[in-house]
Amino acid sequence: MAHDFNNILSVILGHTAFALESVDEDHPLREGLVEVEKAGRRAAALTSQLLAFGRRQVLQPRPIGLNGVVVELEKMLRRVIGEDIQLELSVTDTGVGIDAATRARLFEPFFTTKAVGKGTGLGLSTVYGIVSQSGGEVQVESQPGHGATFRILLPRAPPVAPERASPPEARQSPALATGSETILVVEDEAAVRDVARRILEAAGFRVLTADSGIEALRTCQEEVGEIHLLLSDVVMPKMGGLECADLARRLRPGLRVLFMSGYAAEAIAEQGVLHADLRLLGKPFSAAELTRQVRAALDAPPTAAVGDPQGGGAAGPSTPPASPTVH
Numbered sequence: 001m002a003h004d005f006n007n008i009l010s011v012i013l014g015h016t017a018f019a020l021e022s023v024d025e026d027h028p029l030r031e032g033l034v035e036v037e038k039a040g041r042r043a044a045a046l047t048s049q050l051l052a053f054g055r056r057q058v059l060q061p062r063p064i065g066l067n068g069v070v071v072e073l074e075k076m077l078r079r080v081i082g083e084d085i086q087l088e089l090s091v092t093d094t095g096v097g098i099d100a101a102t103r104a105r106l107f108e109p110f111f112t113t114k115a116v117g118k119g120t121g122l123g124l125s126t127v128y129g130i131v132s133q134s135g136g137e138v139q140v141e142s143q144p145g146h147g148a149t150f151r152i153l154l155p156r157a158p159p160v161a162p163e164r165a166s167p168p169e170a171r172q173s174p175a176l177a178t179g180s181e182t183i184l185v186v187e188d189e190a191a192v193r194d195v196a197r198r199i200l201e202a203a204g205f206r207v208l209t210a211d212s213g214i215e216a217l218r219t220c221q222e223e224v225g226e227i228h229l230l231l232s233d234v235v236m237p238k239m240g241g242l243e244c245a246d247l248a249r250r251l252r253p254g255l256r257v258l259f260m261s262g263y264a265a266e267a268i269a270e271q272g273v274l275h276a277d278l279r280l281l282g283k284p285f286s287a288a289e290l291t292r293q294v295r296a297a298l299d300a301p302p303t304a305a306v307g308d309p310q311g312g313g314a315a316g317p318s319t320p321p322a323s324p325t326v327h
Helices: 002-022 030-053 066-081 123-133 190-202 213-222 241-251 265-269 287-299
Strands: 137-142 148-153 182-186 206-210 229-233 256-261 280-282
Touching (some): 002 030, 123 137, 182 190, 182 241, 190 206, 190 229, 190 287, 206 213, 213 229, 229 241, 229 287, 241 256, 256 287, 280 287
Parallel strands (some): 182 206, 182 229
Antiparallel strands (some): 137 148
């Protein structure tokens, strides 16, 4: 269901964005289109939250500096809570507290103590899903009349240089990343394939399309010019994205690869191992996110074969594998 829903949302959000680009700010249809876009994004967020609670969303773990994340949040929190409240690295409130019956249901999706229409009950369930899937746990201490304390415990990562958080302005920029390279888009859903093609062509890329892994390999064999990037769905009939990418790289050594998927983690795992060196674009995606990920994949150094869990090596095997024959 998540796969189908995310594909539908990709089409809705993509075509809404195209329509918004073609109407002026004062056009009578613009307000309605903006509302459609907002509703689509809320639906995408809801799907993501449900997958998170069920520990089904696709994780691409990476080390982060938690202090930097907290400091960035602190600036916002201080504006919200007011100057009369002291803020420290943990928060314990002095509210009415939570009784035992409510504590037992805190992390259930759609459970809420708020009035009808005032809350969805997905907040804590989403936190629980994300933390649990990341190997951590959430501890709750509370009783009536004594406030509540929530503690999130996460596994310690090996000592590596943490990734610096980019400023919010950079993360939220709607500008398209541009280029002139040739992208081969492999997607069995025609509507999603068309949206991806239109977004990439608007950003200046030359786009080839294929509706299956077999057709993609045929294109790799027959196309005279260079193909710089394979943008492929992960789960497809007959030939999955990982197999397609491996065979395509035999035909086109040095080919960059970017995967996209609206499936849950287990469905993707059945197709093979998405190790840390592989890039994955989740559906539904915005035009800005698609072009940013494509640009990043094109600018990244070549990696080892897609199915090689070691990854990272620019050089392939000492003896190149035989090129596949597509019938």
